Amino acid sequence: MLRSISAARSTRLGGKALFKKLSPPPYATLKKTMKQRVPAMLLLLLICLVGNGCSRAELAENTVVSTPGSDVRFRVETVASGLEVPWAFAWLPNGDMLFTERKGRVRVIEGGKLRAEPVYTVSDVEPSSESGLMDITLHPQFASNDFVYLAYSYRQDGRQVKVVRYKYAGGKFSDPKVIVGGIPGAANHAGTRCRFGPDGKLYVTTGDATDWNLAQKMDSLAGKTLRLNDDGTVPQDNPFINKQGVRPEIWTYGNRNAQGLAWQPGTNLAWETEHGPSGFEGKGIGGDEVNILEAGKNYGWPEIHHTQTKAGMEAPVLEYTPSCAPGSGMFYTGAVFPSFKGNFFFGCLGGRRIIRVVVDGRKVVSQENLLEGTYGRIREMEQGPDGFIYFSTSNRDGRGSPAATDDRVMRLVPEK
Numbered sequence: 001m002l003r004s005i006s007a008a009r010s011t012r013l014g015g016k017a018l019f020k021k022l023s024p025p026p027y028a029t030l031k032k033t034m035k036q037r038v039p040a041m042l043l044l045l046l047i048c049l050v051g052n053g054c055s056r057a058e059l060a061e062n063t064v065v066s067t068p069g070s071d072v073r074f075r076v077e078t079v080a081s082g083l084e085v086p087w088a089f090a091w092l093p094n095g096d097m098l099f100t101e102r103k104g105r106v107r108v109i110e111g112g113k114l115r116a117e118p119v120y121t122v123s124d125v126e127p128s129s130e131s132g133l134m135d136i137t138l139h140p141q142f143a144s145n146d147f148v149y150l151a152y153s154y155r156q157d158g159r160q161v162k163v164v165r166y167k168y169a170g171g172k173f174s175d176p177k178v179i180v181g182g183i184p185g186a187a188n189h190a191g192t193r194c195r196f197g198p199d200g201k202l203y204v205t206t207g208d209a210t211d212w213n214l215a216q217k218m219d220s221l222a223g224k225t226l227r228l229n230d231d232g233t234v235p236q237d238n239p240f241i242n243k244q245g246v247r248p249e250i251w252t253y254g255n256r257n258a259q260g261l262a263w264q265p266g267t268n269l270a271w272e273t274e275h276g277p278s279g280f281e282g283k284g285i286g287g288d289e290v291n292i293l294e295a296g297k298n299y300g301w302p303e304i305h306h307t308q309t310k311a312g313m314e315a316p317v318l319e320y321t322p323s324c325a326p327g328s329g330m331f332y333t334g335a336v337f338p339s340f341k342g343n344f345f346f347g348c349l350g351g352r353r354i355i356r357v358v359v360d361g362r363k364v365v366s367q368e369n370l371l372e373g374t375y376g377r378i379r380e381m382e383q384g385p386d387g388f389i390y391f392s393t394s395n396r397d398g399r400g401s402p403a404a405t406d407d408r409v410m411r412l413v414p415e416k
């Protein structure tokens with residue numbers, strides 16, 4: 001039932017499918033005479049317009065947009081532009097926003113204005129394809145302890161991923177401490193969200209590092225959700241504590257590559273978004289997932305995928321074929337968009353849109369697409385302290401068609 005809803009409404013081509021459709025270009029044709037070139041170029045232009053891969057209908061600043069269900073009207077404002085793959089946001093107590101760029105930079109938007117110089121540059125980051133400097137998150141008691149956490153890929157015996165805790169005070173990062181390291185990494189499927197749950201524990205989503213069997217291997221940190229204390233030690237109430245041959249950090253397993261994690265207000269359930277199979281794994285394409293994560297559960301990868309089921313494994317709450325490529329996940333809790341309250345949102349990279357999911361507890365009530373075909377690849381989405389919804393474009397990540405002002409941090413602002 002849910003699958004049919006999602007399939008029917010997932011009208012955009014997935015990133016992988018779209019990429020295939022647009023390439024290779026008609027290279028041989030372009031080598032012919034000028035007279036012959038013109039129709040070929042017109043054809044290419046037509047493919048671009050239809051496929052929306054080369055150009056898109058960007059909205060003029062301050063255009064008023066209605067949701068497809070017409071219950072909410074908003075404007076899209078540009079907050080910062082000229083960025084390079086902004087991956088994650090974190091707001092400071094004074095309302096300024098820190099954000100990461102994949103290349104290794106932590107930037108700041110102060111009083112609504114982007115500071116030209118980075119706040120901090122990670123020295124040992126290894127940015128490539130889907131990995132690099134990824135998440136940033138503040139400690140729940142940041143106001144008193146100054147702790148900020150960065151998740152990034154680095155090179156040590158191959159590619160790996162770690163979460164490092166710093167102090168951020170007086171505008172400077174200091175005192176780095178590795179909270180968890182040695183997570184298997186790769187250019188693709190490197191995760192990583194690191195977010196504090198309502199229980200004060202740090203949850204880290206890891207990718208399968210393109211070695212899919214690791215997701216079911218309990219002595220590996222790949223393809224899992226980890227649960228840690230704020231200093232990196234292992235909570236004694238973790239589901240696999242003191243189990244022979246099982247890493248005690250593991251909270252869930254069988255996760256392919258999750259990049260969105262948010263707790264539902266009211267229920268405190270952990271909702272997660274996860275990328276589904278690519279062609280090279282021989283398990284079809286599409287199959288992107290929204291899951292509700294719970295301690296000790298197995299989310300199936302690579303044993304089951306798409307809408308497959310198997311005893312002892314969890315099938316997703318929502319599944320998207322063709323792929324939407326979810327890069328984030330958030331619940332709206334603010335006051336300025338009353339109709340969005342309690343809704344789950346995520347940005348789509350290949351799917352080039354925002355998906356709004358109306359939920360009631362564990363139940364999906366409905367969903368709809370926002371800003372489809374306007375800003376290209378959308379990655380991060382978070383609610384700001386002002387109640388506006390912020391998102392980032394990811395058109396300079398090597399898979400997009402950047403506009404002159406990309407990449408950007410943008411926000412949805414309510415319109416009466």
Ligand SMILES: [Ca+2]
Nearest residue numbers: 289299300301
């Ligand atoms: Ca799954």
